[in-house]
Amino acid sequence: MLLKIQNENLLPKGGGGDQPSLDHKVFLHFFLTKQKANVPNYIFKHMIKTLKESQTIKRNWIPYGRLISEILHQGGILNALKEVNYFTNALLSTVTGKIINGGTLKHMKLIRKEDHKVLSTDLKESTVISNLMDDFPPICKQDPLEVRVMYMKEYFEMTGQTIKISDILDEMYGGALQIRSKKREMSEAEYIEDAPEQVAKKAKVSKATASHPNPTASDVLSIQQEAQELDASEVLDKRTRSKKQVDTGQPSKKKKMVVKKLRQASLTAEDEEVVATSLVTREILKKKAKEAAVQKTLDLAAQISVPADVLLKKTTSEDAQTVLALTENLQQLVASGELLKAPEEIATRSEAATSEAAASRGFLDVSNSANLIEIESSTSSPTHTSDSSDLDDATTTTKYGKYSAPLIAL
Amino acid sequence: MSLEEWQLNVQVENPVDFISLAHHGCDFRDIYQAQDLMDYFGMLNGPTYLTLVRYFWVRAQIYDMKASQLEMDEKVLIDPSLQGKTREEMGLEPFRFEEIRSSIMGILVVISVASIAWVIRRASEGKFVTGFDNNKKSP
Numbered sequence: 245m246l247l248k249i250q251n252e253n254l255l256p257k258g259g260g261g262d263q264p265s266l267d268h269k270v271f272l273h274f275f276l277t278k279q280k281a282n283v284p285n286y287i288f289k290h291m292i293k294t295l296k297e298s299q300t301i302k303r304n305w306i307p308y309g310r311l312i313s314e315i316l317h318q319g320g321i322l323n324a325l326k327e328v329n330y331f332t333n334a335l336l337s338t339v340t341g342k343i344i345n346g347g348t349l350k351h352m353k354l355i356r357k358e359d360h361k362v363l364s365t366d367l368k369e370s371t372v373i374s375n376l377m378d379d380f381p382p383i384c385k386q387d388p389l390e391v392r393v394m395y396m397k398e399y400f401e402m403t404g405q406t407i408k409i410s411d412i413l414d415e416m417y418g419g420a421l422q423i424r425s426k427k428r429e430m431s432e433a434e435y436i437e438d439a440p441e442q443v444a445k446k447a448k449v450s451k452a453t454a455s456h457p458n459p460t461a462s463d464v465l466s467i468q469q470e471a472q473e474l475d476a477s478e479v480l481d482k483r484t485r486s487k488k489q490v491d492t493g494q495p496s497k498k499k500k501m502v503v504k505k506l507r508q509a510s511l512t513a514e515d516e517e518v519v520a521t522s523l524v525t526r527e528i529l530k531k532k533a534k535e536a537a538v539q540k541t542l543d544l545a546a547q548i549s550v551p552a553d554v555l556l557k558k559t560t561s562e563d564a565q566t567v568l569a570l571t572e573n574l575q576q577l578v579a580s581g582e583l584l585k586a587p588e589e590i591a592t593r594s595e596a597a598t599s600e601a602a603a604s605r606g607f608l609d610v611s612n613s614a615n616l617i618e619i620e621s622s623t624s625s626p627t628h629t630s631d632s633s634d635l636d637d638a639t640t641t642t643k644y645g646k647y648s649a650p651l652i653a654l
Numbered sequence: 655m656s657l658e659e660w661q662l663n664v665q666v667e668n669p670v671d672f673i674s675l676a677h678h679g680c681d682f683r684d685i686y687q688a689q690d691l692m693d694y695f696g697m698l699n700g701p702t703y704l705t706l707v708r709y710f711w712v713r714a715q716i717y718d719m720k721a722s723q724l725e726m727d728e729k730v731l732i733d734p735s736l737q738g739k740t741r742e743e744m745g746l747e748p749f750r751f752e753e754i755r756s757s758i759m760g761i762l763v764v765i766s767v768a769s770i771a772w773v774i775r776r777a778s779e780g781k782f783v784t785g786f787d788n789n790k791k792s793p
Contacts, residue, residue, distance in 0.1 A: 245675070288754075291754060316758065
């Protein structure tokens with residue numbers, strides 16, 4: 245356990261702790277025998293050693309992250325950065341270390357699982373970041389409006405100073421820091437760009453792949469293209485790196501263009517397919533709509549036909565009755581001899597009646613008309629019987645015309 | 655320096671919860687109190703600025719005897735009359751101890767034993783035995 249603490253904090257090393265170097269052993273010996281060791285010198289020498297290693301054999305581990313940060317902080321670098329407003333945690337990628345406590349003992353299987361107990365006095369990961377920011381309101385834009393308004397009011401009453409809306413942060417300043425993990429490696433793209441952008445880009449890529457369900461053709465072509473354009477050295481370099489870096493490696497402009505074009509081509513083909521299918525569906529829909537409309541009209545017609553016939557019958561019978569009444573009147577007039585006084589009036593009346601009758605009769609069955617004519621003939625005066633027998637075959641108009649003609653003649 | 659900034663991994667020290675360890679039967683407080691390191695462990699539970707540390711590390715240079723001698727040689731090359739003179743006479747600062755020199759945004763940052771001792775609140779004194787390069791050579 246002591247060695248673990250030493251390996252993590254005092255003389256950090258990259259690998260595991262099962263094979264300590266002699267320096268580590270000697271250092272540990274001083275600790276156990278409680279001889280006072282020159283710890284700062286050890287730390288400094290170790291720092292120089294690792295710096296030399298990173299400069300000569302490309303050792304990519306930086307020891308004493310927290311110590312260097314503290315030196316920078318104490319040296320006033322952070323104050324200088326604060327003055328130029330370069331102070332967000334995201335920009336400085338602030339992290340904190342994992343705490344060694346009873347949980348670590350449990351993981352190292354030095355104590356049993358049941359024996360491990362979380363204490364109330366357990367150290368919590370540091371939330372202190374206000375080295376950088378000394379005066380900030382304890383409210384953020386995520387708080388409800390009333391809370392913000394109330395806080396501003398009280399603050400104004402207490403201090404006489406107002407808080408500007410621009411001073412309120414989007415997110416609460418502070419909070420738990422990200423715990424540094426050894427496993428996670430950083431890629432170039434991640435380092436240069438901010439993390440959120442990276443996420444957005446990934447999302448975009450996933451969207452693009454989702455929108456192209458069958459990109460096999462374009463993919464194959466792009467791979468061929470890449471194979472043609474890639475240099476052997478680049479390929480080797482990328483292969484030797486981790487997979488992450490290969491993924492984030494940016495292709496050249498030409499490659500990008502080609503891939504874009506291919507994607508466009510695949511898009512257009514797919515679009516055509518989509519359009520074609522949509523056309524077919526439209527046609528089917530149209531047909532269906534037509535059929536439905538026809539069915540509806542047929543239904544309506546079926547509903548309408550019966551009352552229409554009835555109505556027609558009614559109107560015709562009424563017309564016939566009125567005509568008969570008129571004829572009776574005329575006959576009476578003729579009998580009385582008053583007809584000669586107003587021959588024009590009668591003519592017009594008779595014409596109107598005939599036209600109405602014709603309009604109505606157009607829809608009538610032949611049998612109906614025959615019956616009507618029979619009725620007419622039966623009700624007509626005995627002087628016109630010879631005429632009525634002739635009228636059976638003739639149309640109604642001619643009948644009434646003939647009927648009226650002798651009247652006028654009379 | 656051929657290492658790129660994003661290839662560097664920062665080893666962040668792990669804070670130690672001595673109370674929890676003592677509760678579980680590993681009381682190291684005496685050991686570290688004997689070395690006056692409790693302040694150091696108290697300091698560990700704080701923020702680490704990865705960006706700044708990387709920035710510092712890639713620009714870091716070791717300034718030791720060798721580097722100071724090189725500095726003097728350069729001066730002599732420019733002006734041969736300075737041959738055999740002391741650093742002060744050459745207009746250079748006297749070499750006191752080894753340093754790691756770097757800069758952050760144009761500000762010179764120097765790390766030495768004294769600065770580390772100051773940060774961990776402990777005097778730079780005690781035994782220092784080094785020179786064990788290889789395990790195989792040890793008895």
